[in-house]
Amino acid sequence: MRLRSTAVHINTVALTGATGYIASHVAVALAAQGHRLVGIDNLSNSSQIVVDRVAELIDGPMPFVKLDVRDTVGLTEVLAEHEVDAVIHLAGLKAVGESVTDSLRYHDNNVGGTISLLRAMQSASVPALVFSSSATVYRPDQPSPLTESSRIGPGNPYGRTKSIAEQIIDDVAASSSLRAVHLRYFNPVGAHESGRIGEDPIGPPNNLMPFTMQVAAGQREMLQIFGDDYNTPDGTCIRDYIHVSDLADGHVAALGAFGSIETSEAINLGTGRGSSVLDVLRSAEKAADRPIPHQIVGRRDGDSAVSFADPSHALERLGWQATRSLDDACQDHWRWQHQNPTGYRTSP
Ligand code: NAD
Ligand code: UDP
Numbered sequence: 541m542r543l544r545s546t547a548v549h550i551n552t553v554a555l556t557g558a559t560g561y562i563a564s565h566v567a568v569a570l571a572a573q574g575h576r577l578v579g580i581d582n583l584s585n586s587s588q589i590v591v592d593r594v595a596e597l598i599d600g601p602m603p604f605v606k607l608d609v610r611d612t613v614g615l616t617e618v619l620a621e622h623e624v625d626a627v628i629h630l631a632g633l634k635a636v637g638e639s640v641t642d643s644l645r646y647h648d649n650n651v652g653g654t655i656s657l658l659r660a661m662q663s664a665s666v667p668a669l670v671f672s673s674s675a676t677v678y679r680p681d682q683p684s685p686l687t688e689s690s691r692i693g694p695g696n697p698y699g700r701t702k703s704i705a706e707q708i709i710d711d712v713a714a715s716s717s718l719r720a721v722h723l724r725y726f727n728p729v730g731a732h733e734s735g736r737i738g739e740d741p742i743g744p745p746n747n748l749m750p751f752t753m754q755v756a757a758g759q760r761e762m763l764q765i766f767g768d769d770y771n772t773p774d775g776t777c778i779r780d781y782i783h784v785s786d787l788a789d790g791h792v793a794a795l796g797a798f799g800s801i802e803t804s805e806a807i808n809l810g811t812g813r814g815s816s817v818l819d820v821l822r823s824a825e826k827a828a829d830r831p832i833p834h835q836i837v838g839r840r841d842g843d844s845a846v847s848f849a850d851p852s853h854a855l856e857r858l859g860w861q862a863t864r865s866l867d868d869a870c871q872d873h874w875r876w877q878h879q880n881p882t883g884y885r886t887s888p
Contacts, residue, residue, distance in 0.1 A: 548625075548626075548667065548668055548719070548798040548799050549625065550575070550625040550626045550668060550795050550798065551575065551576055551625050552575070552576040552577070552578065552622055552623055552624050552625050552626075553570055553575050553576070553577055553578075553624065553625065553626050553627070553628060553795065554577075554578045554579075554580060554618065554619060554622065554624040554626075554627045554628070554666075555567055555570075555577060555578070555579050555580065555627075555628050555630060556580045556581070556609050556627065556628070556629045556630055556631035556653075556657065557580075557581055557586075557629070557630035557631035557632060557672070558577075558579025558580055558581045558590075558591075558602070558604065558630075559579065559581040559583060559586035559587060559588065559590035559591060559604075560581065560585065560586050560590075560630060560631075561586075561728070561738070561739040561740070561784065562630055562672070562725075562728055562784060562787060562788070563579070563581075563628070563630040564590050564593070564594055564732075564737045565732055565737065565784045565785055565787070565788040566628060566630070566787075566788045566791045566792075567579065567594045567598070567602055568594060568597045568598055568732060568737070568788065569785070569788035569789055569791065569792050570791070570792055570795075571594075571597075571598035571600075571602075572598070573792050575792075575795075576622075577602050577603065578602075578603045578604070578605065578618060578622040578624065579591065579594075579602050579603065579604040579605070580604075580605050580607050580609065580615070580618060580631070581604070581606065581607075581631065582606065582607060582608040582609070582631070583606060584633075585633070585742065586740070587740065587883075587884040587885070588604075588606070589884040590737065590884060591604045593736045593737050593884075594737065596736060597732065597734060597736055597737065603622065605618050608653075609629075609631045609653040609656055609657050610648075610649070610652050610653050610656045611656070612656040612659050612660050612663075615656060615657065615660035616659075616660040616663040616664050619660055619661065619663075619664035619666050620663075620664040624664065624666050625666065625667070625668065626666065626667075626668035626669065626670065626795055626798070627657065627661060627666055627668070627669050627670070628669075628670040628672075628791055628795075629653075629654065629657055629669060629670065629671050629672060630672040631653055632649065632650045632653065632672065632701070632702075633645070633646055633649050633650060633698075634698065635698070635746055636676070636696050636698045636699075636746070636842070637746065639696055639697040639698035639701070640696055640697055643697035646697050646698055646701050647697070647700075647701055647704075649701075650698075650701035650702070650705060651701050651704050651705055651708070654671070654705040654708060654709065655708060657669075658708070658709065658712050658718075661718065662712075662716065662718075667717055667718060667719060667798075668718075668719050668720070668795070668798045669709065669718060669719070669720040669721075670720070670721050670723060670791060670794045670795065671705065671706065671709055671720060671721070671722045671723065672723060672725065673702045673703075673705075673706055673722040673723060673724045673725070673806065674698075674699065674702045674724055674725055675724050675725065675726045675727075675780075675808070675810070675847060675849065676694050676695070676696070676698060676699035676702065677692050677694050677699055677702050677703040677706065677724060678690045678691065678692060678693070678694075678724075678847075679691045679692065679693030679694075679695070680693075680695045680842070680844040681844070683846075684778075684814065684846045684847055684848045684849075685812060685848055685849055685850035686808065686847065686848070686849055686850060687808070687850045687852075687853070688724070688806045688807065688808060688853050695842055695844075696842060706722045706806065709722070709804055710803070710804045713803040713804040714803050714804070718803075718804075719798050719801045719802075719803060719804065720801075720803070720804040720805075721794045721797065721798075721801060721804070721805055721806075721807060722804070722805070722806040722807070723790060723791065723794060723807055723809050724806055724807065724808050724809065725782070725787060725809050725810075726779065726780035726781070726782050726808070726809065726810035726811070726847070726848065726849050727747075727748075727749075727779045727780055727781045727782060728781075728782055728783075728784045728787050729749040729781045729782070729783065729784065729866075729869045729870075729873060730749075730783040730784045730785065730864070730868065730869030730870070730872045730873045731784065731872045731873050731875065731876035731877075732784075732785060732872065732876070733785070733872050733875075735872075735875040735876050735878075735879040735880070736876075736879075737876070738872075738873065738876030738877070738880065738883075739784075739873075739876075740880075740883030740884050740885075741883075744760070748779075748817060748820055749781070749820065749824075749869070749870075749873055750873075750877075751763060752820060752821060752824045752832060753824065753828070753873050753874060753877040754877070755832050755833060755834070756824060756825075756828040756830060756832050756874065756877070757828075757877050757878065757881060759881070761833065762833045762834060762835055763821065763832060763833065763834040763835075764834070764835060764836075764837045765817050765818070765821070765834055765835065765836045765837065766817075766837060766838070766839055766840035766843060767836070767837075767838060767839035767840070767843070768818075768836045769839075770839075770845040770846075771845055772816060772845055772846060773816070774816050774818045774819075776816045776817035776818050777816065777817055777843055777844070777845055777846070778814040778815065778816050778845065778846040778847070778848065779814065779815065779847055779848065780810040780811055780812070780813065780814055780815075780847065780848035780849050781811070781815055781820065781866055781869060782809060782810055782811050782862055782869075783862065783864035783865075783868055783869040783872070784869075785864065785872075786809075786811070786862040786863060786864050787809055789860060790809045790854065790858065790860050793854075793858035793859060793860035794807070794858055794860075796858070796859075797857055797858050805857070807853055807854050807857055807858065808849040808850065808851055808853060808854060809849070809851070809854060809860075809862075810848060810849025810851050810862070811848075811849070811851065811862040812848065812849055812850060812851040812852075812862075813848065813866075814846060814847075814848035815866050819866065820866065820870070821834060823866050823867050823869075823870040824870045824873075824874070826867065826870065827867070827870035827871045827873070827874040828870075828874050828878075
């Protein structure tokens, strides 16, 4: 790998998947650091209302273009017109179960979307890319803490789309002037402390935190805990839950690292702390100040017992570490849930 030392000045940043859960928080964090933004999203899993909510939080408009990232010509025009210096590529489909039943759609969208973006970035001469990757790229049997050199081997098609996209980006970076960082997220949770932006799943949530909060709010009857017979202290699975605002700050830090980056590099974004499903339940009950109905059911297919990050590479390379706790995340997620009971759909 070549080490490039040229300084990279990043002013304008394009965010793909801009109206999604994580990107909306990244937008707020970037604007706070004085970056100019342009948001791109096809709104397949998000609402245009997010653009107004972000504008409210950043005290000014966020330019937004409704576009599918697979539209290479349209994307090239947006990157050129806004004189974009770096892209943060968050656009993607993320439901593991759906990726098993409709894998082609996942490869088309996540891998095809990344190829289209790389072409557009080449045409518009954009030199820097931050890619939203995932801890699911690691082989499920790898022991935690997971480091960036833990073995890759995703256990489902969603994870494979992330791993394949990383490899494609690596190949392009190795043979061109592109520099890239793959941020491998652990379990993003929580919401902006204002309660104005947060996760707004369409239909029943697949993930633990939004499901738990909807049960707390009385929108769902019962949280099902998938297994209490794992080899963990309380028998439930352990994950590394990272506050979405910490995650967003990690993206800002990644942009600051391009001056010293190798051609491409993978960096874990996690807290380094593991919490069990029961820890999350207790923290959510504290935040919502009520008991949350739950029952233990059988294990969910494909779940590994323990997954948490070794976050030391992020500290070393980005000067970044998570600062918020699971309790902070539950309080902020509950505020968002409470103030926006139907997400963005009917809230003012
Ligand atoms: P999200 O669904 O809220 O946001 C993704 C956004 O991308 C949505 O607004 C969707 O409309 C948009 N999108 C999808 N395909 C597109 C396309 N072809 N063109 C333009 N826009 C498109 O999901 P999120 O939780 O904010 O995740 C953001 C990224 O982070 C995704 O790439 C996801 O795979 C990755 N990631 C998420 C998690 C997690 O648990 N949330 C964990 C690891 C990685
Ligand atoms: N989980 C659960 N009930 C739910 C959703 C999730 O018990 O309704 C458990 C799941 O088995 C896993 C943990 O919560 O151990 C985190 O799951 P999630 O889907 O949020 O994230 P993952 O780590 O699987 O990507």
